[in-house]
Amino acid sequence: MYIEITDDFSLSKIAESGQCFRAKLLDDGVWRFITGSNILHIRPLAHNQYEIDCTTPQWRAVWLPYFDLDRDYSIIRSRIGKTDSYMKNAADTGAGLRILRQDPWEMLITFIISQQKTIPSIKSCVEKIAEMYGDTVETPYGCVHLFPSAGQMSHITDEELSQCKLGYRAPYIRDAIGKVASGQLDLDTLYSYDDIQLFNALKSVHGVGDKVANCIALFAYGRTSLVPVDTWIRKVIDGVYGGQNPFTKYGNDAGIMQQYIFYYAQHNKKSLSEKPAGRLF
């Protein structure tokens, strides 16, 4: 079926944004996204039109919230003040990015893995886990491995875990599996928690620190006021903004600004030597 999306929406930028690691460009300009047991094939056409291979109820129930399409990102971008020129450049460059609402279990495991790894390395780990333990689904574009549930992963042996190239993170993953599979940590109930409660609950898992907890809260639970500070964001805060956090003043949009800047800094390293708004110095 066909749909129209008029707000900011770039599949390539979303796929390269460092928040999802399994999105893939297939043949014929078709993108594939996976979340939980849902698989979407989507092809951009002209005039904001997209061809998709799911039903209207599936689109509304799963993919519309997944892509955060009820939020108007172009308005959010337009509210960036002229005094914050670096932020404005980042948002102009990153226009089309969206904060995804992804599966919490997959994000918990994925962002534990992410520490001290490059994005290509994270992708290969996640893909390996899906191949080894996830359900297999046949699609017109080939077979897809879903990300395994905590229950499915609870049977993994230590030897199998080490095959996934997790390194020192293996015991962290083991702890996450144990807590979630046993019900000690119920990721669904966390939706009803406020930001602080959610943050603390996530940090109860071994290997989940401030940065990873913020990533899960932002990229799974849609907590857009939270800002994960990784090495790139750190470079921008220190090098461009003189150590002064530029995100807090954006309130509920702070996490979205973080995503524009992460994308901008990663794809345009020269930007790290840009001058910010003159008023800041």
Next chain:
DNA sequence: TATCAGGGCCTAG
């Protein structure tokens, strides 16, 4: 071939 840094976190002191 060698070296470095990577969407950090834990532990020891």
Next chain:
DNA sequence: CTAGGCCCTGAT
């Protein structure tokens, strides 16, 4: 509170 170690991969 801070420094050091960590398991491995992709990039240079």
